[in-house]
Structures are given as structure tokens and as C-alpha cells.
Amino acid sequence: MSPDYRPPQVPPVDQVGVEERAAKFAARSIKRESKVSGLERIVSMIDLTTLEGNDTPGKVRMLCRKARRPLGERDCPSVAAICVYPSMVPVAREALEGTDIHIASVASYFPSGQASLDERTDDIEDAVSAGADEIDIVINRGAFLSGDYERVHDEIVAFKKAAGDAHLKVILETGELETFDNVRLASQIAIEAGADFIKTSTGKIKPAATMPVVLVMLQTIRDHYLKTGERIGMKPAGGIRTAKGALKYLAMVKETVGDPWLSPDLFRFGASSLLNDVLMQLEKQRTGRYHSERYLSIS
Amino acid sequence: MNDIPKPREQLFGDLWEYSTAPQGSEFVQYRDEYGHFIDGEFVDSEEWFDSTNPATEETLARFGVAGEETVDEAVSAARRAFEGPWGSMAASERAKYIFRIGRMIKEKAREFAVLETMDGGKPIRESRDVDIPLVAAHFFHYAGWADKLEYAFPGVDDPEPVGVCGQVIPWNFPLLMLAWKVAPALACGNTVVLKPAETTPLTAMKFAELLQEAGLPDGVVNFVNGAGDTGSTLVGHPDVDKVAFTGSTEVGKIIQKTVAGTDTKLTLELGGKGSNIVFEDAAIDQAIEGIVDGIFFNQGHVCCAGSRLLVEESIHDEVVSKLRHRMSTLRVGDPLDKNTDVGAINSEQQLDKITRLVGVGQDEGCDIHQIDCDLPETGYYFRPTIFTGVTPSHRIAQEEIFGPVLSVMTFRTPSEAVEKANNTPYGLACGIWSDKGSKLFDVAGRLDCGVVWGNTYNQFDPASPFGGYKESGFGREGGRQGLLDYMKHS
Numbered sequence: 001m002s003p004d005y006r007p008p009q010v011p012p013v014d015q016v017g018v019e020e021r022a023a024k025f026a027a028r029s030i031k032r033e034s035k036v037s038g039l040e041r042i043v044s045m046i047d048l049t050t051l052e053g054n055d056t057p058g059k060v061r062m063l064c065r066k067a068r069r070p071l072g073e074r075d076c077p078s079v080a081a082i083c084v085y086p087s088m089v090p091v092a093r094e095a096l097e098g099t100d101i102h103i104a105s106v107a108s109y110f111p112s113g114q115a116s117l118d119e120r121t122d123d124i125e126d127a128v129s130a131g132a133d134e135i136d137i138v139i140n141r142g143a144f145l146s147g148d149y150e151r152v153h154d155e156i157v158a159f160k161k162a163a164g165d166a167h168l169k170v171i172l173e174t175g176e177l178e179t180f181d182n183v184r185l186a187s188q189i190a191i192e193a194g195a196d197f198i199k200t201s202t203g204k205i206k207p208a209a210t211m212p213v214v215l216v217m218l219q220t221i222r223d224h225y226l227k228t229g230e231r232i233g234m235k236p237a238g239g240i241r242t243a244k245g246a247l248k249y250l251a252m253v254k255e256t257v258g259d260p261w262l263s264p265d266l267f268r269f270g271a272s273s274l275l276n277d278v279l280m281q282l283e284k285q286r287t288g289r290y291h292s293e294r295y296l297s298i299s
Numbered sequence: 300m301n302d303i304p305k306p307r308e309q310l311f312g313d314l315w316e317y318s319t320a321p322q323g324s325e326f327v328q329y330r331d332e333y334g335h336f337i338d339g340e341f342v343d344s345e346e347w348f349d350s351t352n353p354a355t356e357e358t359l360a361r362f363g364v365a366g367e368e369t370v371d372e373a374v375s376a377a378r379r380a381f382e383g384p385w386g387s388m389a390a391s392e393r394a395k396y397i398f399r400i401g402r403m404i405k406e407k408a409r410e411f412a413v414l415e416t417m418d419g420g421k422p423i424r425e426s427r428d429v430d431i432p433l434v435a436a437h438f439f440h441y442a443g444w445a446d447k448l449e450y451a452f453p454g455v456d457d458p459e460p461v462g463v464c465g466q467v468i469p470w471n472f473p474l475l476m477l478a479w480k481v482a483p484a485l486a487c488g489n490t491v492v493l494k495p496a497e498t499t500p501l502t503a504m505k506f507a508e509l510l511q512e513a514g515l516p517d518g519v520v521n522f523v524n525g526a527g528d529t530g531s532t533l534v535g536h537p538d539v540d541k542v543a544f545t546g547s548t549e550v551g552k553i554i555q556k557t558v559a560g561t562d563t564k565l566t567l568e569l570g571g572k573g574s575n576i577v578f579e580d581a582a583i584d585q586a587i588e589g590i591v592d593g594i595f596f597n598q599g600h601v602c603c604a605g606s607r608l609l610v611e612e613s614i615h616d617e618v619v620s621k622l623r624h625r626m627s628t629l630r631v632g633d634p635l636d637k638n639t640d641v642g643a644i645n646s647e648q649q650l651d652k653i654t655r656l657v658g659v660g661q662d663e664g665c666d667i668h669q670i671d672c673d674l675p676e677t678g679y680y681f682r683p684t685i686f687t688g689v690t691p692s693h694r695i696a697q698e699e700i701f702g703p704v705l706s707v708m709t710f711r712t713p714s715e716a717v718e719k720a721n722n723t724p725y726g727l728a729c730g731i732w733s734d735k736g737s738k739l740f741d742v743a744g745r746l747d748c749g750v751v752w753g754n755t756y757n758q759f760d761p762a763s764p765f766g767g768y769k770e771s772g773f774g775r776e777g778g779r780q781g782l783l784d785y786m787k788h789s
Contacts, residue, residue: 012734014754017585027424029320029637038315219584226307226620250315255628259314 005150008188013180022211025252036285039278042246045264049083049272057091064095066299080264086127093131105132111202113138121162134167141176156193169197174213175205187220197233208238218256237270243281309624320637322423327413334363336507338376339517353420354634354643354678362500365523370532373521377463377490380518394445399513401438416634418501420643421597423635434478440761441482451779452788459787460488462540467530469546470496471600479776480543487785490519497526498646548770566774566784570699571727574720575605579613581732587621593756595683599703603728609716612709626670644679653681653702660686660695691722717745726768730756
């Protein structure tokens with residue numbers, strides 16, 4: 001490590017206290033109008049995601065169609081972005097032409113990040129040149145856990161440069177960092193290295209996003225805003241499958257970082273099955289009853 | 300709120316507002332009037348008083364006022380039960396009754412929670428998630444002790460119950476304080492005459508109905524309603540063997556004088572002026588939650604409330620700023636709304652007291668910060684309030700306000716923190732916030748108070764004893780220690 005890098009000073013985090021606080025948001029009762037407007041807001045915040053080895057152009061086109069008109073002919077906001085592997089970016093770009101839906105691509109040898117720095121930055125540049133305007137990268141967890149925070153920082157700086165004008169979302173893979181103290185430090189390093197968003201997980205490791213982890217990340221974002229005036233976005237990803245669960249996250253955002261973050265510009269859900277559950281609940285609110293899943297198109 | 304210099308504020312607006320989420324109350328049932336509950340029956344009263352819902356100022360029901368004769372009947376019924384079926388019952392059978400009470404509380408939990416909120420003004424979230432679950436837990440815990448008392452008192456072969464217990468409880472946790480008193484008394488084989496607080500007698504009367512349903516033998520638990528005079532008659536009754544009181548230090552002192560020179564056993568759980576001590580190396584965000592919970596839980600009507608905040612000087616501005624941001628997200632209003640964080644002040648009288656003491660704080664030159672929120676037009680409400688610039692010689696740092704009002708002071712070293720925390724006639728509870736375990740345990744050992752929480756606040760468990768030092772009282776409730784004063788043990 002070079003002597004001039006000092007990892008950021010972050011306050012300690014008490015696990016019991018974080019978990020208790022997160023549980024209180026889960027006890028919020030969100031009914032009627034607040035439920036409908038919350039669910040619509042959630043749809044507009046979704047990064048509709050497919051990151052599988054068996055993804056094909058057909059699968060991605062299906063997803064893009066769903067992203068544009070989640071409820072077919074009925075009124076419903078479109079999702080925030082489609083999130084795919086770099087090889088699928090051209091397909092998504094064509095399918096989403098003429099829409100405001102962003103194209104997010106994972107890059108930097110997602111999900112492990114186990115490749116040389118050049119390979120990882122090349123991966124990012126390829127995704128950007130193929131048309132992605134948001135890049136989701138993974139941090140070097142091996143370097144982080146061995147205490148080489150400078151390397152973690154410098155790599156993110158390099159990724160940011162490779163991404164150019166594309167929005168950079170930095171995945172911490174909190175399930176591998178394990179402690180809240182690690183999550184807080186990694187969040188701060190990512191923010192200082194130039195992250196536009198910080199993101200919990202790849203979705204390939206369990207646990208993925210949890211309310212307590214996201215609370216710690218939101219508190220880091222809030223403190224950074226209070227100190228600098230800069231607003232960093234937050235993206236929980238993986239494990240959020242129900243509308244009810246997503247509404248609890250929204251309550252946590254509202255009461256932790258406040259109104260500016262209740263927007264797809266600063267808050268996203270990385271999810272796939274969440275969308276249909278939200279749509280199901282929206283239809284329930286509209287008609288007063290649940291319909292069968294078979295009325296919702298798959299995505 | 301007043302301005303503390305700080306470059307940026309957080310924006311908690313109404314971009315996405317929660318709709319009202321009222322807990323339904325149509326299903327709860329209660330009578331128009333309750334006299335007293337003596338020898339297994341509800342009995343009439345000559346005098347009456349009304350109990351109101353502090354959130355709406357509407358009358359809920361009227362309750363009897365017990366004079367000397369009624370109190371005497373209740374004590375006699377308790378004596379008969381003690382010398383009769385209850386006293387001769389096998390401990391394992393006693394345990395079954397206590398366990399059954401706990402189970403029935405669970406079955407009727409939502410009804411009890413709603414009634415507790417209607418009568419006392421506390422948020423439904425608290426009565427539903429804290430009060431009533433703890434009530435059931437206390438009965439379950441003490442059901443387990445009933446036939447194992449010789450293990451609670453090693454060396455005593457055959458521990459005996461005290462006899463008839465006269466118990467007087469406060470209005471801040473009505474049913475929970477009832478459980479803290481009744482469960483250990485029954486476990487040890489005693490019988491009970493209890494006087495609920497005059498502003499919150501409703502759940503005790505519903506509890507009496509539950510006892511009828513549970514088939515508890517007549518006279519084992521009796522309730523006399525009324526205010527201070529009734530309480531005074533009860534604790535001074537010559538056939539009461541043990542008095543247990545939870546309430547103000549002022550009344551506690553009167554009770555102690557009343558029983559002085561008699562062989563009546565006494566335990567007192569009185570007021571407090573607890574400190575939350577926050578060190579520089581604390582987990583700040585979690586400490587903020589603990590501070591908020593310590594003073595705004597149950598509108599600050601908590602004897603162990605952390606009503607003094609002692610914060611290390613180096614982090615004072617950061618803590619106050621974060622605390623103010625956090626306070627601005629508190630939802631004050633209808634206690635029956637499931638999203639309400641701070642409900643109604645228990646009574647007009649208590650609201651007057653809080654208002655008066657906050658006025659004293661302002662007159663003495665402390666800086667007041669109150670959250671900017673709409674309050675309901677009817678009902679008794681008070682905005683969550685903090686005072687900065689407070690020193691130990693200010694009255695608001697000394698007197699128990701028993702409301703949502705926090706006094707913020709600073710310290711420079713652990714010794715100064717301890718000195719300031721102990722600089723009070725009270726000694727009930729304190730919280731310490733530090734990520735450094737050795738410092739936390741060192742400071743905990745130097746505090747003169749019955750309960751010390753480390754990196755948390757307001758945690759209650761039936762297995763853990765609770766009670767005070769100094770003018771916060773004596774005797775312990777909860778756990779094995781909670782059995783001690785309900786037994787004769789030589």
C-alpha cells in the first residue's frame with residue numbers, strides 16, 4: 001500500500017441496533033392510496049434483470065417488451081431499466097429504442113470480478129460502446145477482506161473512468177463482506193471512488209439484499225450528503241420478491257434519506273420476480289380482488 | 300425548530316405520505332360502568348368517576364370509588380381466599396392457573412391492546428408490540444416458578460407466601476404494571492387487592508373478566524377502583540401483609556411513612572431521571588435510535604426514561620443535529636393509527652405539568668427545539684421536545700418531567716459522565732453507548748442505578764429484575780429476584 005492512501009474513517013455500526021431499527025420500518029402499515037402510489041413508484045424504480053447463463057436474445061426481447069408496458073394496455077409506469085450481461089446489450093438497445101428506459105449492464109467480470117484489471121475495464125468499455133448507459137460493477141472483495149482498501153478504491157476509480165458518462169453502480173456483495181462495519185466502510189470507499197449508486201448484491205450470493213444492510217448503506221449515503229451535498233443512489237438487489245417487502249424498503253428510504261431518494265434517479269430495485277407481484281397487488285387495489293398469476297405475462 | 304448552525308438539512312416531506320391506518324376498535328367490548336371486583340364478582344359503588352380517552356377527551360366508562368368499607372371487603376375476601384382454596388392448593392395447580400391467564404391474554408391480545416390505547420393514549424404499535432406481549436410473558440415466566448420456589452431461595456426448605464398483598468399501580472403501563480405485581484404474588488401463593496390508576500382502570504376490569512373466565516378461585520385477585528384516597532386506605536389497611544407500589548416518589552414517601560412501625564412488607568418503584576451517556580466512539584446512528592426510544596417511547600411517560608442525554612463534548616453538535624433530523628420523522632397523532640410513533644399525553648393534568656416544566660426550561664434560558672408538526676385539535680398532545688444548553692443546575696435536569704422532553708448536557712471524560720449521571724436523587728436506569736466494551740463495563744459499575752443498558756435502551760424481559768437505587772425505590776420486580784418480597788424466607 002502506498003503511504004498516502006488512508007481508508008476513510010467511518011463510525012462503528014451496532015448490529016443489534018441496526019436490526020431493531022430495520023424491523024421498525026417493516027412494521028409500518030401502508031394501506032389504500034399510499035399503497036397504490038407506493039406500488040407504482042416501485043415499478044418505476046425496478047431494474048428488470050436477467051443475468052443467467054442461458055439468456056438468449058429472445059428472452060431479453062421478452063423482458064424489454066414487459067419493461068415498456070408492464071400491464072399491457074392498462075396504465076402503469078414503465079420500469080427504470082433493463083439489466084443484462086454485456087453480450088445482450090445490443091438486443092436490449094434495439095428493443096428499447098425510443099423509450100426512456102435505461103440499459104444497465106453488469107460488467108467487470110460479474111459476478112466474481114476474478115480477472116485482471118485490464119480485462120475488467122475492457123469488459124466495461126465493451127458494454128458502454130454496445131449502448132449501455134448504466135454499468136453495474138463488482139468490487140474486489142478479496143482485496144477488501146485482505147485489508148487492501150487502496151486497491152479496492154483504485155479499481156473503482158479505474159472502472160469509473162472506463163464507464164465514462166455511463167452511470168456507475170458499485171456492487172459491494174454484502175453477503176460476502178458479512179459484517180455491518182465492513183458494509184459501512186466499503187460503502188464509503190465506493191462513494192469516495194466515484195460511485196453514482198451503491199448496490200448490495202449480485203444476486204448470486206446469499207444473503208443478498210436485507211433491510212438492515214440497506215439501512216447501513218442508506219445511512220452512509222445520508223452522511224455523505226450532509227457532509228458534501230452530493231446525493232448518491234442506492235440499489236438493493238436480490239431477494240426482494242414481494243410487493244409488501246418492497247413497500248417496507250420504500251418506508252425505510254422515506255424515513256432515512258428522505259424525499260429526494262423516492263425517485264428512480266436515486267433509488268432502484270434490482271429484481272425480476274418482484275415486478276409481477278407488484279402488478280398483481282396493483283390489480284388487486286384496482287379491482288378489489290386477486291386474479292390468477294396466469295393473467296400476468298411472464299418476464 | 301430553532302437553528303443550530305449546520306450546513307445541510309434533510310428533506311422529509313410528503314412526496315409519498317402514509318395513508319391513515321387506523322386499528323379498528325369496533326370489536327372491543329366493555330361495560331358502561333365498573334364498580335369494583337371483589338370475591339370473584341363485580342360489585343356496585345356509591346361514588347363514581349369517569350375515565351376518558353385522552354386522544355378524544357370522550358368518556359369511555361365510569362368507575363367506582365372505593366371507600367374504607369369497600370377496601371375492607373376486598374381485603375377480607377383476599378384473606379378468606381388465602382386461608383381457603385388458594386392457600387391450600389398444590390403449587391403445580393397454582394402454576395396452571397397462572398399459565399392459563401397468560402394464554403388467555405395472548406388470545407385476547409388485540410382487544411387488550413386497543414383498550415390500553417383508548418384508555419391511556421399510547422400508540423397502538425406499542426401496546427400491541429410491547430405492553431401486551433410482555434404482560435403474557437410475565438405470566439408465563441412466573442407460572443414456571445410457582446412449583447420451584449425452593450430453587451429461588453437456596454437453603455430455605457419450605458418458603459411460605461406473605462399473605463394478602465395490597466398493590467397500587469400507575470397509569471403509564473396499566474396492564475403491564477398489573478402483571479408485574481400480580482404474577483409473582485400469585486406464583487408465591489399470595490392473594491391480591493390491587494388498585495389501578497384512576498386515569499387507566501379499563502384494562503384491569505377487562506382482566507377481572509378474564510379471571511372469571513379462567514375460573515380463578517374467588518377472592519384470589521380483587522380490584523378496588525379510585526384515586527389517592529382509596530390507595531391510601533388500601534396500603535394502610537391493618538390486614539394487608541405486603542404493600543407494593545409503583546408511582547411517584549412523592550406518594551412513595553407517604554406510603555413508607557404509613558407502613559413505618561408495622562410489620563407490613565414494602566417495595567417501591569418510583570420516579571427516575573435516567574441518563575443516556577453517549578461516548579465519542581459510539582455507533583452514532585444506533586445511539587440516536589436509543590436516545591429517541593429512551594425519551595419518546597410512550598410519550599416519555601416511563602419511570603426509567605432516558606430523560607437526560609449526556610453526550611461527549613466532541614460529538615455534541617453531530618448528535619444534536621442527527622437527533623433533530625430523526626425527530627422530524629416522528630409521527631405524532633391518533634394513538635390508534637398503526638403508524639403513530641408518539642400518541643396522546645395521558646391526562647390534562649399531566650399535559651399541564653409538562654407544559655409548566657417546559658416553560659421553566661425556557662425561563663431558565665435553555666434552548667428549546669420542538670418538531671414542527673400538526674397536532675390533533677382535540678385530545679392532549681405535546682410535541683417531542685429537546686433542550687440544549689442544559690446544565691445539572693437547571694430544574695429540567697433535576698425534576699422528573701414524565702413527558703416527551705429531553706435535556707441535553709455534555710461531558711468531557713468518563714468520570715465527569717459518571718458524576719453527572721449520578722447527580723440526581725433518583726437511581727433507576729441509565730444507558731451507555733460506546734463501541735468499547737471495557738469502557739462500557741467500567742462506567743456501568745460506577746453508576747448508582749438499578750438498571751444499566753449497554754448500547755440499547757428500554758429492553759424488558761420477565762427474567763430480568765427491575766428496580767431502583769436511592770429515591771427511585773427498593774425491591775426488585777421480574778426474574779427470581781421478583782419473588783423475594785412475596786415470600787417469607789428466614
